[in-house]
Amino acid sequence: MSENMTIDMEKDQDNGQITYANEVISTIVSVATTEVDGISGIVGAGSISGIIGKSKTPRGVRVDMDGQDVNVDVSVTVDYGMPIQKVGRNAQENVRKSIESMTGLHVEKVDLHVVGVSFEKENQEMQLSQRAALTTAEEEEEHAAAETEAEDEGTPLATVEFVETPEEPDEAEQDEQE
Numbered sequence: 001m002s003e004n005m006t007i008d009m010e011k012d013q014d015n016g017q018i019t020y021a022n023e024v025i026s027t028i029v030s031v032a033t034t035e036v037d038g039i040s041g042i043v044g045a046g047s048i049s050g051i052i053g054k055s056k057t058p059r060g061v062r063v064d065m066d067g068q069d070v071n072v073d074v075s076v077t078v079d080y081g082m083p084i085q086k087v088g089r090n091a092q093e094n095v096r097k098s099i100e101s102m103t104g105l106h107v108e109k110v111d112l113h114v115v116g117v118s119f120e121k122e123n124q125e126m127q128l129s130q131r132a133a134l135t136t137a138e139e140e141e142e143h144a145a146a147e148t149e150a151e152d153e154g155t156p157l158a159t160v161e162f163v164e165t166p167e168e169p170d171e172a173e174q175d176e177q178e
Helices: 022-034 048-052 084-103 120-153 171-177
Strands: 005-007 018-020 039-042 061-066 069-079 106-118
Touching: 018 022, 022 039, 022 061, 022 069, 022 084, 069 084, 084 106
Parallel strands: 069 106
Antiparallel strands: 005 018, 039 069, 061 069
């Protein structure tokens, strides 16, 4: 359904009408879905309009409005290692709250389709740990090279000298000496 939906928000007042384009509701759905921790993205459903790119609505989001009732379908990928049911429920609730608070429409249902698992965060974490390991190894190599160079030149990297300080005599010893 790609037409705009006209909603008469205040039936008792003659203030006019509010019209919502499906693209507006779809944008709210997209933002509300992707701001949930564990959702890595929205995935296009593979429709012809999505492939050709003529659709103004975000791929992977379908909105059906009937009066003030809204039904939403959204297809997502979830980050690997995240509890899918919990992430899914959080996304459904966030979509519902966002639509209802921003538009005043009633959300009947939010169907969330998990169509994939993303390993992007896991890969990024692995790359960061590999970089950290390489950095540590490079630092160790540089330190070892500096030690070797200093030994070759006959200059130690650091000199530690212990100096004994004379102890002060106890009061009893001072009395005896006097």
